[in-house]
Amino acid sequence: MKLPSRIMEDAVTEFSRLPGIGKKTALRLVLHLMQEDASRVGQMAESLQRLKTELRYCKRCFNIAEDDLCSICMGRNRQHQMICVVESLRDLLAIENTQQYQGVYHILGGVISPVEGVGPEQLHITELIDRLPGLESPELILALNPDIEGDTTAFYIHAQIKKAGLDVRITSIARGISFGGELEYTDEITLARSLAARMPYQRNSDS
Amino acid sequence: MKLPSRIMEDAVTEFSRLPGIGKKTALRLVLHLMQEDASRVGQMAESLQRLKTELRYCKRCFNIAEDDLCSICMGRNRQHQMICVVESLRDLLAIENTQQYQGVYHILGGVISPVEGVGPEQLHITELIDRLPGLESPELILALNPDIEGDTTAFYIHAQIKKAGLDVRITSIARGISFGGELEYTDEITLARSLAARMPYQRNSDS
Structure with missing residues (x-):
């Protein structure tokens, strides 16, 4: 679609570069912004800039941070000897969202995947090993996706x-059938693993 | 969801204010931008700023313009005595997209709607009337949505x-569009045909 101005076209192009946003949606967003106050749009633009200028990676765990260390690594109420190893920031956010975990994290920045050409040296595994000697009886919780790449990475770290x-102490998050999941539709590998990793029965109080 | 940084939270909030973008999508977009080059994100931020700082409305037809007049009003190959009256920029874009129309436009900036509290004085109707005396045998093509507000506005202009x-000469785009249909989402062929088969304006008795 031809637009009446290059400036508008540029903005539509920028938006349509974002994942899941096509040309039509991009145009809708641009038209919306054009009707907003200049100050609101300025605020949005500034907010985007700050993502790159003011954010960095935590030197310890590679979470997003505004200082050298992230808010979790600086947390006083956190158990700093318990490190949950995740692939990405998204996985960290998913675990944080449960509000059940009191330890800290280590973001690998990916998993070992020969197909994608990702080797251990591209991941923050050395940094993870280096964190351990200073801790008193440390525990590593491997919270990687239960697939070949995740398993390979877990094994490599181990x-x-x-x-x-x-x-x-190295543990791994429990693998089994998800809450609300149907046995009938669970894939064989998951089902076989949850049988192998069966636990003593206990009545669940919260369900 | 709690995010590791205020700056990230701000950016997510800004994105989720856009139409059709929820918190989850906003987070996905922010995470994507955080992995982009700083220059790319800067370019996007600048592009948004320019929408408000460098764009204005065409003094003649209220299209988006970079100068006093828009590219269509300045067009040499345009038939300037033929004015297509539309509700919004989106409708102008939809008609331009047919590549069939050689005239110019006039964007009303809305339609008369007592329910929404929009009266004729809030629309660019006076400016439309003022354009006509200078033109040689002018034609007004009313291309308003075929609903009660559109009909009311057409009648008022008439x-x-x-x-x-x-x-x-006042014409109206042919009703190939169903009652209650939206101009913006009409396919190009239907839209082009309704322009070609425009009829003299007459007050619609059934609406």
Whole structure:
């Protein structure tokens, strides 16, 4: 669609570069913004700029941070010897959203995937190993996606810790059928694993 | 969802203020932007700013313009005595997209709607009437949505022209569009045909 102004076209192009936003939606957003106050649009533009200028990665866990360390690594009420290893910021956010976890995190920035050409050296695994010696009886909770890449990465981390001779408790988040999931429609691997990893029965008080 | 940084939260809030974008989508967009180059994000922010700082309304037809007049009003190949009256910029864009129309436009900026508290004085109707005396055998094509507000507005414009004693041919785009249909979402062929098959304006008895 030809637009009456280059400036408008540029804005539509910028928006349509975002994931899941096509030309039509981009145009709708631009038309919306054009009817907004200049101050509101300025605020949005500034807000975008600040994402890149004022945010950085936490030096310890690679979460998003405004200072050298992120708010979680600086948290006083956090159990700093318990480190949950996740693939990405999204996974961290998903776990934080449960409001049940009191430990800290380590974002790997991906998983080992030969197909995608991602090796361990591209991930923050060395930084993870380096965090462990300073901690008192540390625990590593591997919260990686239950697929081949996740399993490979988990195994690699486990091997590296053994190699370094560190005394670390390594656990992995429980794998099984999700709450509300139907046994009938669960895939075989999940079902086989939840049978193998069966737990003593206990009545669940909160369900 | 609690985010690790206020700056990120602000950006998510800004995005979720856009129409059709919820919190989850806003977060996805922000996470995407955070992984983009700073220059790309800067370009997007600048592009948004320019929407408000460099764009204005065409003094003649109220289309979006970078100068006093829009590119259509300044067009040499346009038939300037043929004015297509539309409700909004979106409708102008829809008609331009047919690539069939050679005249110019006049954007009313809305339609008369007592329910929404929009009277004729809030619309660019006076400016439309003022354009006519300077033109040689002008034609007004009323391309308003075929609903009660559109019909009311068309009738009001018709009455104002008669009152001013102007000799103007008034036509209306053909009703290939169903009653209650939206101009913006009509396919190009239907829209192009309704322009070609425009009829002399007459007050619609059934609405």
